[in-house]
Amino acid sequence: MKELQVKNNADGKVFGQLVEVPKPTPGPNNILIKVAVTGTNPKDWKYITAEKGFNSGDDIAGTVDAVGDNVASFRPGDRVAAFHVMLTENGSFAEYAIAPATTTFHIPSSLSFEDAATIPLVAYTAAIALYQELRLPAPWSRPSGESIPFVVYAGSTSVGLTALKLARLSGLSPLITIAGGSKDVIEKDNLADVIIDYRNNPNIAEDIKKALNGKELLHAFDAFSEHPSAEPLAANLSPKGKLVGILQYKQELPNGHKLKFAYVGSGHKVYPPLNTEEESKADQDFVQVFSSYLEKVLKEGRFKTHPVEVLVGGLNGIPEGLNKLKEQKVKARKLVARIAETQGL
Ligand SMILES: NC(=O)c1ccc[n+]([C@@H]2O[C@H](COP(=O)([O-])OP(=O)(O)OC[C@H]3O[C@@H](n4cnc5c(N)ncnc54)[C@H](OP(=O)(O)O)[C@@H]3O)[C@@H](O)[C@H]2O)c1
Incomplete structure:
Protein backbone atom coordinates (compact mmCIF):
# COMPACT_ATOMS: atom_id res chain seq x y z
CA MET A 1 0.00 0.00 0.00
CA LYS A 2 1.03 3.64 -0.27
CA GLU A 3 1.22 6.45 2.27
CA LEU A 4 2.09 10.12 1.97
CA GLN A 5 5.19 11.11 3.92
CA VAL A 6 5.51 14.84 4.58
CA LYS A 7 8.53 16.87 5.58
CA ASN A 8 9.77 20.46 5.63
CA ASN A 9 11.66 21.89 2.69
CA ALA A 10 14.68 24.18 3.18
CA ASP A 11 12.36 27.17 2.56
CA GLY A 12 10.09 26.05 5.42
CA LYS A 13 7.33 24.80 3.08
CA VAL A 14 5.79 21.38 3.60
CA PHE A 15 6.16 18.90 0.77
CA GLY A 16 5.21 15.27 0.45
CA GLN A 17 6.03 12.05 -1.31
CA LEU A 18 3.97 8.93 -1.89
CA VAL A 19 5.92 5.95 -0.57
CA GLU A 20 5.27 2.19 -0.80
CA VAL A 21 5.04 0.70 2.73
CA PRO A 22 3.81 -2.64 4.05
CA LYS A 23 0.08 -2.88 4.80
CA PRO A 24 -0.04 -2.87 8.63
CA THR A 25 -1.50 -5.59 10.84
CA PRO A 26 -3.58 -4.47 13.83
CA GLY A 27 -2.26 -5.22 17.33
CA PRO A 28 -4.65 -6.90 19.80
CA ASN A 29 -6.48 -3.69 20.81
CA ASN A 30 -6.31 -1.95 17.45
CA ILE A 31 -8.32 -1.61 14.27
CA LEU A 32 -7.03 -1.57 10.70
CA ILE A 33 -9.09 0.91 8.68
CA LYS A 34 -9.24 1.28 4.91
CA VAL A 35 -9.06 5.06 4.79
CA ALA A 36 -11.66 6.76 2.59
CA VAL A 37 -10.96 10.31 3.76
CA THR A 38 -8.23 11.74 5.96
CA GLY A 39 -8.55 14.90 7.99
CA THR A 40 -5.76 17.37 8.78
CA ASN A 41 -4.73 19.34 11.86
CA PRO A 42 -2.15 22.05 12.63
CA LYS A 43 0.00 19.46 14.38
CA ASP A 44 0.48 17.61 11.08
CA TRP A 45 2.92 20.35 10.00
CA LYS A 46 4.14 21.36 13.48
CA TYR A 47 5.76 18.03 14.35
CA ILE A 48 7.48 17.16 11.08
CA THR A 49 11.16 17.67 10.38
CA ALA A 50 13.37 18.43 7.40
CA GLU A 51 15.28 15.14 7.73
CA LYS A 52 12.79 12.33 7.40
CA GLY A 53 9.37 12.13 5.75
CA PHE A 54 6.54 11.09 8.06
CA ASN A 55 2.87 10.17 7.64
CA SER A 56 1.64 12.63 10.30
CA GLY A 57 -2.15 12.35 9.76
CA ASP A 58 -4.35 11.35 12.68
CA ASP A 59 -7.99 11.81 11.60
CA ILE A 60 -9.35 8.72 9.86
CA ALA A 61 -12.72 8.07 8.21
CA GLY A 62 -13.25 4.80 6.40
CA THR A 63 -14.20 1.15 6.69
CA VAL A 64 -12.91 -1.44 9.12
CA ASP A 65 -10.62 -3.89 7.30
CA ALA A 66 -9.50 -6.07 10.23
CA VAL A 67 -9.60 -5.99 14.02
CA GLY A 68 -7.19 -7.15 16.74
CA ASP A 69 -7.95 -10.19 18.91
CA ASN A 70 -9.32 -8.15 21.85
CA VAL A 71 -11.64 -5.95 19.78
CA ALA A 72 -15.27 -7.04 20.16
CA SER A 73 -17.32 -4.01 19.13
CA PHE A 74 -16.13 -3.51 15.53
CA ARG A 75 -16.26 -5.79 12.51
CA PRO A 76 -14.83 -5.67 8.99
CA GLY A 77 -17.04 -3.50 6.80
CA ASP A 78 -18.18 -1.15 9.62
CA ARG A 79 -18.17 2.56 8.72
CA VAL A 80 -16.04 4.35 11.31
CA ALA A 81 -14.04 7.43 12.19
CA ALA A 82 -10.99 7.22 14.43
CA PHE A 83 -8.15 9.08 16.10
CA HIS A 84 -4.73 7.54 15.35
CA VAL A 85 -1.97 7.58 18.02
CA MET A 86 -0.08 10.81 17.28
CA LEU A 87 3.59 10.66 16.29
CA THR A 88 3.44 6.91 15.61
CA GLU A 89 3.51 5.13 12.26
CA ASN A 90 0.49 4.01 10.22
CA GLY A 91 -1.29 7.37 10.31
CA SER A 92 -4.19 8.55 8.18
CA PHE A 93 -2.30 9.91 5.13
CA ALA A 94 -2.47 6.41 3.63
CA GLU A 95 -4.59 3.74 2.04
CA TYR A 96 -4.79 1.90 5.37
CA ALA A 97 -4.29 3.24 8.90
CA ILE A 98 -4.31 1.90 12.45
CA ALA A 99 -6.25 3.28 15.43
CA PRO A 100 -6.94 1.99 18.93
CA ALA A 101 -10.50 0.67 19.34
CA THR A 102 -10.91 3.10 22.26
CA THR A 103 -10.71 6.11 19.93
CA THR A 104 -12.75 4.63 17.09
CA PHE A 105 -16.50 5.17 16.72
CA HIS A 106 -19.17 4.05 14.29
CA ILE A 107 -20.61 6.72 12.05
CA PRO A 108 -24.21 6.75 10.81
CA SER A 109 -24.95 6.02 7.14
CA SER A 110 -26.23 9.60 6.81
CA LEU A 111 -22.78 11.02 7.64
CA SER A 112 -20.28 11.33 4.78
CA PHE A 113 -16.66 10.22 5.26
CA GLU A 114 -15.65 13.82 4.46
CA ASP A 115 -17.70 15.17 7.37
CA ALA A 116 -16.66 12.31 9.67
CA ALA A 117 -12.95 13.01 9.07
CA THR A 118 -13.37 16.47 10.66
CA ILE A 119 -14.34 15.04 14.04
CA PRO A 120 -11.86 12.81 15.90
CA LEU A 121 -8.78 14.77 17.07
CA VAL A 122 -10.62 17.99 17.92
CA ALA A 282 -8.22 7.94 33.57
CA ASP A 283 -8.08 9.77 30.22
CA GLN A 284 -7.71 6.44 28.37
CA ASP A 285 -10.86 5.14 30.07
CA PHE A 286 -12.57 8.44 29.40
CA VAL A 287 -11.94 8.45 25.63
CA GLN A 288 -13.58 5.04 25.34
CA VAL A 289 -16.70 6.27 27.14
CA PHE A 290 -16.66 9.44 25.06
CA SER A 291 -16.41 7.43 21.81
CA SER A 292 -19.70 5.68 22.68
CA TYR A 293 -21.27 9.04 23.43
CA LEU A 294 -20.06 10.52 20.13
CA GLU A 295 -21.49 7.52 18.28
CA LYS A 296 -24.87 8.11 19.94
CA VAL A 297 -25.10 11.89 19.39
CA LEU A 298 -23.96 11.56 15.77
CA LYS A 299 -26.64 8.94 15.14
CA GLU A 300 -29.28 11.14 16.77
CA GLY A 301 -28.14 14.22 14.82
CA ARG A 302 -27.26 16.08 18.04
CA PHE A 303 -23.63 16.72 17.10
CA LYS A 304 -23.03 18.66 13.89
CA THR A 305 -19.74 18.39 12.06
CA HIS A 306 -17.36 21.19 11.09
CA PRO A 307 -17.51 23.01 7.72
CA VAL A 308 -15.29 21.08 5.34
CA GLU A 309 -13.06 21.78 2.31
CA VAL A 310 -11.94 18.85 0.16
CA LEU A 311 -8.34 19.22 -1.00
CA VAL A 312 -7.75 18.70 -4.73
CA GLY A 313 -5.68 15.64 -5.67
CA GLY A 314 -6.31 13.35 -2.70
CA LEU A 315 -3.16 12.65 -0.67
CA ASN A 316 -1.14 14.74 -3.14
CA GLY A 317 -3.16 17.81 -2.10
CA ILE A 318 -2.18 17.49 1.57
CA PRO A 319 1.14 19.42 1.46
CA GLU A 320 -0.66 22.45 0.03
CA GLY A 321 -3.32 22.10 2.73
CA LEU A 322 -0.69 21.92 5.48
CA ASN A 323 1.05 24.99 4.06
CA LYS A 324 -2.26 26.87 4.19
CA LEU A 325 -2.72 25.81 7.83
CA LYS A 326 0.84 26.91 8.58
CA GLU A 327 0.22 30.32 7.00
CA GLN A 328 -3.03 30.62 9.03
CA LYS A 329 -5.07 30.91 5.85
CA VAL A 330 -7.62 28.31 6.93
CA LYS A 331 -10.62 29.92 8.56
CA ALA A 332 -13.35 27.94 10.30
CA ARG A 333 -13.10 24.84 8.19
CA LYS A 334 -11.36 21.48 8.17
CA LEU A 335 -9.27 20.42 5.21
CA VAL A 336 -9.77 16.79 4.20
CA ALA A 337 -8.51 14.57 1.36
CA ARG A 338 -10.20 11.68 -0.44
CA ILE A 339 -7.71 8.82 -0.78
CA ALA A 340 -9.33 7.49 -3.99
CA GLU A 341 -8.56 10.80 -5.76
CA THR A 342 -4.79 10.30 -5.31
CA GLN A 343 -2.88 9.88 -8.57
CA GLY A 344 -0.10 7.34 -8.30
CA LEU A 345 -1.66 4.85 -5.89
N1 LIG B 1 -3.38 20.40 23.09
C1 LIG B 1 -3.88 19.62 22.16
O1 LIG B 1 -4.02 18.42 22.35
C2 LIG B 1 -4.30 20.23 20.84
C3 LIG B 1 -5.21 19.55 20.03
C4 LIG B 1 -5.65 20.15 18.85
C5 LIG B 1 -5.15 21.39 18.47
N2 LIG B 1 -4.22 21.99 19.27
C6 LIG B 1 -3.71 23.33 18.90
O2 LIG B 1 -4.81 24.22 19.00
C7 LIG B 1 -4.66 25.30 18.11
C8 LIG B 1 -5.95 25.47 17.33
O3 LIG B 1 -6.12 24.35 16.48
P1 LIG B 1 -7.42 24.24 15.58
O4 LIG B 1 -7.29 23.05 14.72
O5 LIG B 1 -8.62 24.39 16.44
O6 LIG B 1 -7.23 25.60 14.72
P2 LIG B 1 -7.97 26.08 13.42
O7 LIG B 1 -9.33 25.50 13.33
O8 LIG B 1 -7.08 25.90 12.25
O9 LIG B 1 -8.07 27.65 13.75
C9 LIG B 1 -8.45 28.55 12.75
C10 LIG B 1 -9.20 29.69 13.39
O10 LIG B 1 -8.32 30.42 14.28
C11 LIG B 1 -9.00 31.61 14.60
N3 LIG B 1 -8.06 32.63 15.06
C12 LIG B 1 -6.98 33.08 14.40
N4 LIG B 1 -6.35 34.03 15.16
C13 LIG B 1 -7.08 34.16 16.29
C14 LIG B 1 -6.95 34.97 17.47
N5 LIG B 1 -5.96 35.84 17.61
N6 LIG B 1 -7.88 34.83 18.44
C15 LIG B 1 -8.90 33.96 18.30
N7 LIG B 1 -9.09 33.16 17.22
C16 LIG B 1 -8.18 33.26 16.24
C17 LIG B 1 -9.68 32.03 13.29
O11 LIG B 1 -11.00 32.41 13.60
P3 LIG B 1 -11.56 33.82 13.11
O12 LIG B 1 -11.64 33.71 11.61
O13 LIG B 1 -12.90 33.95 13.78
O14 LIG B 1 -10.58 34.86 13.56
C18 LIG B 1 -9.67 30.73 12.44
O15 LIG B 1 -10.94 30.38 11.93
C19 LIG B 1 -3.43 24.98 17.26
O16 LIG B 1 -2.33 25.68 17.79
C20 LIG B 1 -3.25 23.48 17.47
O17 LIG B 1 -1.91 23.06 17.28
C21 LIG B 1 -3.78 21.45 20.44
Whole structure:
Protein backbone atom coordinates (compact mmCIF):
# COMPACT_ATOMS: atom_id res chain seq x y z
CA MET A 1 0.00 0.00 0.00
CA LYS A 2 1.03 3.64 -0.27
CA GLU A 3 1.22 6.45 2.27
CA LEU A 4 2.09 10.12 1.97
CA GLN A 5 5.19 11.11 3.92
CA VAL A 6 5.51 14.84 4.58
CA LYS A 7 8.53 16.87 5.58
CA ASN A 8 9.77 20.46 5.63
CA ASN A 9 11.66 21.89 2.69
CA ALA A 10 14.68 24.18 3.18
CA ASP A 11 12.36 27.17 2.56
CA GLY A 12 10.09 26.05 5.42
CA LYS A 13 7.33 24.80 3.08
CA VAL A 14 5.79 21.38 3.60
CA PHE A 15 6.16 18.90 0.77
CA GLY A 16 5.21 15.27 0.45
CA GLN A 17 6.03 12.05 -1.31
CA LEU A 18 3.97 8.93 -1.89
CA VAL A 19 5.92 5.95 -0.57
CA GLU A 20 5.27 2.19 -0.80
CA VAL A 21 5.04 0.70 2.73
CA PRO A 22 3.81 -2.64 4.05
CA LYS A 23 0.08 -2.88 4.80
CA PRO A 24 -0.04 -2.87 8.63
CA THR A 25 -1.50 -5.59 10.84
CA PRO A 26 -3.58 -4.47 13.83
CA GLY A 27 -2.26 -5.22 17.33
CA PRO A 28 -4.65 -6.90 19.80
CA ASN A 29 -6.48 -3.69 20.81
CA ASN A 30 -6.31 -1.95 17.45
CA ILE A 31 -8.32 -1.61 14.27
CA LEU A 32 -7.03 -1.57 10.70
CA ILE A 33 -9.09 0.91 8.68
CA LYS A 34 -9.24 1.28 4.91
CA VAL A 35 -9.06 5.06 4.79
CA ALA A 36 -11.66 6.76 2.59
CA VAL A 37 -10.96 10.31 3.76
CA THR A 38 -8.23 11.74 5.96
CA GLY A 39 -8.55 14.90 7.99
CA THR A 40 -5.76 17.37 8.78
CA ASN A 41 -4.73 19.34 11.86
CA PRO A 42 -2.15 22.05 12.63
CA LYS A 43 0.00 19.46 14.38
CA ASP A 44 0.48 17.61 11.08
CA TRP A 45 2.92 20.35 10.00
CA LYS A 46 4.14 21.36 13.48
CA TYR A 47 5.76 18.03 14.35
CA ILE A 48 7.48 17.16 11.08
CA THR A 49 11.16 17.67 10.38
CA ALA A 50 13.37 18.43 7.40
CA GLU A 51 15.28 15.14 7.73
CA LYS A 52 12.79 12.33 7.40
CA GLY A 53 9.37 12.13 5.75
CA PHE A 54 6.54 11.09 8.06
CA ASN A 55 2.87 10.17 7.64
CA SER A 56 1.64 12.63 10.30
CA GLY A 57 -2.15 12.35 9.76
CA ASP A 58 -4.35 11.35 12.68
CA ASP A 59 -7.99 11.81 11.60
CA ILE A 60 -9.35 8.72 9.86
CA ALA A 61 -12.72 8.07 8.21
CA GLY A 62 -13.25 4.80 6.40
CA THR A 63 -14.20 1.15 6.69
CA VAL A 64 -12.91 -1.44 9.12
CA ASP A 65 -10.62 -3.89 7.30
CA ALA A 66 -9.50 -6.07 10.23
CA VAL A 67 -9.60 -5.99 14.02
CA GLY A 68 -7.19 -7.15 16.74
CA ASP A 69 -7.95 -10.19 18.91
CA ASN A 70 -9.32 -8.15 21.85
CA VAL A 71 -11.64 -5.95 19.78
CA ALA A 72 -15.27 -7.04 20.16
CA SER A 73 -17.32 -4.01 19.13
CA PHE A 74 -16.13 -3.51 15.53
CA ARG A 75 -16.26 -5.79 12.51
CA PRO A 76 -14.83 -5.67 8.99
CA GLY A 77 -17.04 -3.50 6.80
CA ASP A 78 -18.18 -1.15 9.62
CA ARG A 79 -18.17 2.56 8.72
CA VAL A 80 -16.04 4.35 11.31
CA ALA A 81 -14.04 7.43 12.19
CA ALA A 82 -10.99 7.22 14.43
CA PHE A 83 -8.15 9.08 16.10
CA HIS A 84 -4.73 7.54 15.35
CA VAL A 85 -1.97 7.58 18.02
CA MET A 86 -0.08 10.81 17.28
CA LEU A 87 3.59 10.66 16.29
CA THR A 88 3.44 6.91 15.61
CA GLU A 89 3.51 5.13 12.26
CA ASN A 90 0.49 4.01 10.22
CA GLY A 91 -1.29 7.37 10.31
CA SER A 92 -4.19 8.55 8.18
CA PHE A 93 -2.30 9.91 5.13
CA ALA A 94 -2.47 6.41 3.63
CA GLU A 95 -4.59 3.74 2.04
CA TYR A 96 -4.79 1.90 5.37
CA ALA A 97 -4.29 3.24 8.90
CA ILE A 98 -4.31 1.90 12.45
CA ALA A 99 -6.25 3.28 15.43
CA PRO A 100 -6.94 1.99 18.93
CA ALA A 101 -10.50 0.67 19.34
CA THR A 102 -10.91 3.10 22.26
CA THR A 103 -10.71 6.11 19.93
CA THR A 104 -12.75 4.63 17.09
CA PHE A 105 -16.50 5.17 16.72
CA HIS A 106 -19.17 4.05 14.29
CA ILE A 107 -20.61 6.72 12.05
CA PRO A 108 -24.21 6.75 10.81
CA SER A 109 -24.95 6.02 7.14
CA SER A 110 -26.23 9.60 6.81
CA LEU A 111 -22.78 11.02 7.64
CA SER A 112 -20.28 11.33 4.78
CA PHE A 113 -16.66 10.22 5.26
CA GLU A 114 -15.65 13.82 4.46
CA ASP A 115 -17.70 15.17 7.37
CA ALA A 116 -16.66 12.31 9.67
CA ALA A 117 -12.95 13.01 9.07
CA THR A 118 -13.37 16.47 10.66
CA ILE A 119 -14.34 15.04 14.04
CA PRO A 120 -11.86 12.81 15.90
CA LEU A 121 -8.78 14.77 17.07
CA VAL A 122 -10.62 17.99 17.92
CA ALA A 123 -13.50 16.16 19.60
CA TYR A 124 -11.21 14.18 21.94
CA THR A 125 -9.21 17.37 22.63
CA ALA A 126 -12.25 19.42 23.58
CA ALA A 127 -13.73 16.56 25.61
CA ILE A 128 -10.52 15.97 27.61
CA ALA A 129 -10.24 19.73 28.23
CA LEU A 130 -13.84 20.17 29.39
CA TYR A 131 -14.52 16.97 31.28
CA GLN A 132 -11.14 15.69 32.48
CA GLU A 133 -9.25 18.94 33.04
CA LEU A 134 -11.99 21.48 33.83
CA ARG A 135 -14.24 18.83 35.46
CA LEU A 136 -17.36 20.28 33.89
CA PRO A 137 -20.46 18.08 34.07
CA ALA A 138 -20.49 15.56 31.23
CA PRO A 139 -23.63 15.69 29.06
CA TRP A 140 -24.57 12.18 30.16
CA SER A 141 -24.64 13.14 33.86
CA ARG A 142 -27.86 14.42 35.45
CA PRO A 143 -28.24 18.21 35.26
CA SER A 144 -27.68 19.86 38.64
CA GLY A 145 -30.22 22.60 37.96
CA GLU A 146 -27.70 25.40 38.56
CA SER A 147 -26.44 27.53 35.68
CA ILE A 148 -22.71 27.13 35.04
CA PRO A 149 -21.16 30.02 33.08
CA PHE A 150 -18.40 29.05 30.65
CA VAL A 151 -16.05 31.17 28.55
CA VAL A 152 -14.29 29.80 25.46
CA TYR A 153 -11.57 31.90 23.85
CA ALA A 154 -11.37 31.29 20.07
CA GLY A 155 -14.79 29.73 19.56
CA SER A 156 -14.37 29.64 15.78
CA THR A 157 -11.27 27.43 15.81
CA SER A 158 -11.97 23.73 15.24
CA VAL A 159 -11.20 22.92 18.87
CA GLY A 160 -13.08 25.95 20.21
CA LEU A 161 -16.20 25.29 18.15
CA THR A 162 -16.23 21.67 19.28
CA ALA A 163 -15.89 22.84 22.90
CA LEU A 164 -18.95 25.06 22.40
CA LYS A 165 -20.93 22.14 20.93
CA LEU A 166 -20.08 19.98 23.95
CA ALA A 167 -20.81 22.86 26.33
CA ARG A 168 -24.30 23.21 24.82
CA LEU A 169 -24.84 19.45 25.19
CA SER A 170 -23.76 19.77 28.85
CA GLY A 171 -26.30 22.58 29.35
CA LEU A 172 -23.73 25.19 30.47
CA SER A 173 -24.94 28.77 30.54
CA PRO A 174 -24.30 31.50 29.76
CA LEU A 175 -21.88 30.42 27.02
CA ILE A 176 -19.56 33.31 26.24
CA THR A 177 -17.03 33.12 23.44
CA ILE A 178 -14.42 35.27 21.74
CA ALA A 179 -14.10 35.02 17.95
CA GLY A 180 -13.30 37.05 14.84
CA GLY A 181 -14.29 36.99 11.18
CA SER A 182 -15.61 33.42 11.35
CA LYS A 183 -18.11 33.99 14.12
CA ASP A 184 -20.97 33.09 11.76
CA VAL A 185 -20.12 29.38 12.29
CA ILE A 186 -20.98 29.89 15.94
CA GLU A 187 -24.11 31.94 15.24
CA LYS A 188 -25.39 29.48 12.62
CA ASP A 189 -25.99 26.74 15.19
CA ASN A 190 -26.58 29.07 18.14
CA LEU A 191 -23.52 27.73 19.95
CA ALA A 192 -22.98 30.76 22.21
CA ASP A 193 -25.10 33.24 24.14
CA VAL A 194 -22.60 36.08 23.74
CA ILE A 195 -19.90 36.43 21.06
CA ILE A 196 -17.17 39.01 21.66
CA ASP A 197 -15.11 40.10 18.65
CA TYR A 198 -11.39 40.02 19.43
CA ARG A 199 -10.36 42.14 16.43
CA ASN A 200 -9.15 45.63 17.38
CA ASN A 201 -10.70 45.12 20.78
CA PRO A 202 -8.67 46.30 23.78
CA ASN A 203 -11.62 45.62 26.14
CA ILE A 204 -12.14 41.87 25.88
CA ALA A 205 -11.83 41.43 29.65
CA GLU A 206 -14.45 44.17 30.25
CA ASP A 207 -16.76 42.63 27.63
CA ILE A 208 -16.52 39.23 29.33
CA LYS A 209 -17.29 40.86 32.69
CA LYS A 210 -20.41 42.51 31.24
CA ALA A 211 -21.54 39.22 29.68
CA LEU A 212 -21.11 37.41 33.01
CA ASN A 213 -23.44 39.96 34.59
CA GLY A 214 -22.18 39.36 38.13
CA LYS A 215 -22.04 35.53 37.87
CA GLU A 216 -18.95 33.83 39.27
CA LEU A 217 -16.73 32.33 36.54
CA LEU A 218 -15.24 29.00 37.60
CA HIS A 219 -14.35 27.53 34.19
CA ALA A 220 -12.61 28.98 31.16
CA PHE A 221 -11.09 27.33 28.10
CA ASP A 222 -8.51 28.99 25.87
CA ALA A 223 -8.70 27.24 22.49
CA PHE A 224 -6.01 29.57 21.09
CA SER A 225 -3.48 29.80 23.93
CA GLU A 226 -1.19 32.31 22.27
CA HIS A 227 -0.37 35.39 24.33
CA PRO A 228 -2.39 37.45 25.26
CA SER A 229 -5.44 35.18 24.69
CA ALA A 230 -5.56 33.82 28.27
CA GLU A 231 -5.31 37.25 29.94
CA PRO A 232 -8.96 38.35 29.69
CA LEU A 233 -10.03 34.89 30.85
CA ALA A 234 -7.77 34.96 33.90
CA ALA A 235 -8.85 38.53 34.67
CA ASN A 236 -12.46 37.33 35.05
CA LEU A 237 -11.84 33.95 36.66
CA SER A 238 -12.80 33.40 40.30
CA PRO A 239 -9.80 32.74 42.62
CA LYS A 240 -11.09 29.10 42.84
CA GLY A 241 -11.61 28.92 39.06
CA LYS A 242 -9.84 26.70 36.53
CA LEU A 243 -8.28 27.80 33.24
CA VAL A 244 -7.33 25.23 30.62
CA GLY A 245 -5.70 25.73 27.21
CA ILE A 246 -4.31 23.79 24.28
CA LEU A 247 -0.72 25.09 24.08
CA GLN A 248 1.90 25.68 26.76
CA TYR A 249 1.35 29.25 27.99
CA LYS A 250 4.41 30.70 29.64
CA GLN A 251 3.36 34.31 30.35
CA GLU A 252 2.25 35.47 33.80
CA LEU A 253 -1.52 35.79 34.13
CA PRO A 254 -3.69 38.18 36.18
CA ASN A 255 -4.61 37.19 39.75
CA GLY A 256 -1.90 34.51 39.90
CA HIS A 257 -3.88 32.14 37.63
CA LYS A 258 -2.09 29.43 35.68
CA LEU A 259 -3.20 27.89 32.40
CA LYS A 260 -3.27 24.09 32.54
CA PHE A 261 -2.25 22.53 29.22
CA ALA A 262 -4.72 19.88 28.05
CA TYR A 263 -3.16 17.40 25.64
CA VAL A 264 -5.25 15.08 23.52
CA GLY A 265 -2.42 12.52 23.39
CA SER A 266 -3.21 11.75 27.02
CA GLY A 267 -6.11 9.64 25.76
CA HIS A 268 -3.55 7.19 24.36
CA LYS A 269 -0.33 7.50 26.37
CA VAL A 270 1.36 9.02 29.39
CA TYR A 271 3.20 12.21 28.49
CA PRO A 272 5.35 13.22 31.47
CA PRO A 273 5.54 15.89 32.75
CA LEU A 274 2.21 16.89 31.14
CA ASN A 275 0.32 14.23 32.99
CA THR A 276 0.89 11.43 35.46
CA GLU A 277 0.33 7.76 34.77
CA GLU A 278 -2.81 7.87 36.90
CA GLU A 279 -4.23 10.86 34.97
CA SER A 280 -3.45 9.28 31.65
CA LYS A 281 -5.09 5.98 32.65
CA ALA A 282 -8.22 7.94 33.57
CA ASP A 283 -8.08 9.77 30.22
CA GLN A 284 -7.71 6.44 28.37
CA ASP A 285 -10.86 5.14 30.07
CA PHE A 286 -12.57 8.44 29.40
CA VAL A 287 -11.94 8.45 25.63
CA GLN A 288 -13.58 5.04 25.34
CA VAL A 289 -16.70 6.27 27.14
CA PHE A 290 -16.66 9.44 25.06
CA SER A 291 -16.41 7.43 21.81
CA SER A 292 -19.70 5.68 22.68
CA TYR A 293 -21.27 9.04 23.43
CA LEU A 294 -20.06 10.52 20.13
CA GLU A 295 -21.49 7.52 18.28
CA LYS A 296 -24.87 8.11 19.94
CA VAL A 297 -25.10 11.89 19.39
CA LEU A 298 -23.96 11.56 15.77
CA LYS A 299 -26.64 8.94 15.14
CA GLU A 300 -29.28 11.14 16.77
CA GLY A 301 -28.14 14.22 14.82
CA ARG A 302 -27.26 16.08 18.04
CA PHE A 303 -23.63 16.72 17.10
CA LYS A 304 -23.03 18.66 13.89
CA THR A 305 -19.74 18.39 12.06
CA HIS A 306 -17.36 21.19 11.09
CA PRO A 307 -17.51 23.01 7.72
CA VAL A 308 -15.29 21.08 5.34
CA GLU A 309 -13.06 21.78 2.31
CA VAL A 310 -11.94 18.85 0.16
CA LEU A 311 -8.34 19.22 -1.00
CA VAL A 312 -7.75 18.70 -4.73
CA GLY A 313 -5.68 15.64 -5.67
CA GLY A 314 -6.31 13.35 -2.70
CA LEU A 315 -3.16 12.65 -0.67
CA ASN A 316 -1.14 14.74 -3.14
CA GLY A 317 -3.16 17.81 -2.10
CA ILE A 318 -2.18 17.49 1.57
CA PRO A 319 1.14 19.42 1.46
CA GLU A 320 -0.66 22.45 0.03
CA GLY A 321 -3.32 22.10 2.73
CA LEU A 322 -0.69 21.92 5.48
CA ASN A 323 1.05 24.99 4.06
CA LYS A 324 -2.26 26.87 4.19
CA LEU A 325 -2.72 25.81 7.83
CA LYS A 326 0.84 26.91 8.58
CA GLU A 327 0.22 30.32 7.00
CA GLN A 328 -3.03 30.62 9.03
CA LYS A 329 -5.07 30.91 5.85
CA VAL A 330 -7.62 28.31 6.93
CA LYS A 331 -10.62 29.92 8.56
CA ALA A 332 -13.35 27.94 10.30
CA ARG A 333 -13.10 24.84 8.19
CA LYS A 334 -11.36 21.48 8.17
CA LEU A 335 -9.27 20.42 5.21
CA VAL A 336 -9.77 16.79 4.20
CA ALA A 337 -8.51 14.57 1.36
CA ARG A 338 -10.20 11.68 -0.44
CA ILE A 339 -7.71 8.82 -0.78
CA ALA A 340 -9.33 7.49 -3.99
CA GLU A 341 -8.56 10.80 -5.76
CA THR A 342 -4.79 10.30 -5.31
CA GLN A 343 -2.88 9.88 -8.57
CA GLY A 344 -0.10 7.34 -8.30
CA LEU A 345 -1.66 4.85 -5.89
N1 LIG B 1 -3.38 20.40 23.09
C1 LIG B 1 -3.88 19.62 22.16
O1 LIG B 1 -4.02 18.42 22.35
C2 LIG B 1 -4.30 20.23 20.84
C3 LIG B 1 -5.21 19.55 20.03
C4 LIG B 1 -5.65 20.15 18.85
C5 LIG B 1 -5.15 21.39 18.47
N2 LIG B 1 -4.22 21.99 19.27
C6 LIG B 1 -3.71 23.33 18.90
O2 LIG B 1 -4.81 24.22 19.00
C7 LIG B 1 -4.66 25.30 18.11
C8 LIG B 1 -5.95 25.47 17.33
O3 LIG B 1 -6.12 24.35 16.48
P1 LIG B 1 -7.42 24.24 15.58
O4 LIG B 1 -7.29 23.05 14.72
O5 LIG B 1 -8.62 24.39 16.44
O6 LIG B 1 -7.23 25.60 14.72
P2 LIG B 1 -7.97 26.08 13.42
O7 LIG B 1 -9.33 25.50 13.33
O8 LIG B 1 -7.08 25.90 12.25
O9 LIG B 1 -8.07 27.65 13.75
C9 LIG B 1 -8.45 28.55 12.75
C10 LIG B 1 -9.20 29.69 13.39
O10 LIG B 1 -8.32 30.42 14.28
C11 LIG B 1 -9.00 31.61 14.60
N3 LIG B 1 -8.06 32.63 15.06
C12 LIG B 1 -6.98 33.08 14.40
N4 LIG B 1 -6.35 34.03 15.16
C13 LIG B 1 -7.08 34.16 16.29
C14 LIG B 1 -6.95 34.97 17.47
N5 LIG B 1 -5.96 35.84 17.61
N6 LIG B 1 -7.88 34.83 18.44
C15 LIG B 1 -8.90 33.96 18.30
N7 LIG B 1 -9.09 33.16 17.22
C16 LIG B 1 -8.18 33.26 16.24
C17 LIG B 1 -9.68 32.03 13.29
O11 LIG B 1 -11.00 32.41 13.60
P3 LIG B 1 -11.56 33.82 13.11
O12 LIG B 1 -11.64 33.71 11.61
O13 LIG B 1 -12.90 33.95 13.78
O14 LIG B 1 -10.58 34.86 13.56
C18 LIG B 1 -9.67 30.73 12.44
O15 LIG B 1 -10.94 30.38 11.93
C19 LIG B 1 -3.43 24.98 17.26
O16 LIG B 1 -2.33 25.68 17.79
C20 LIG B 1 -3.25 23.48 17.47
O17 LIG B 1 -1.91 23.06 17.28
C21 LIG B 1 -3.78 21.45 20.44
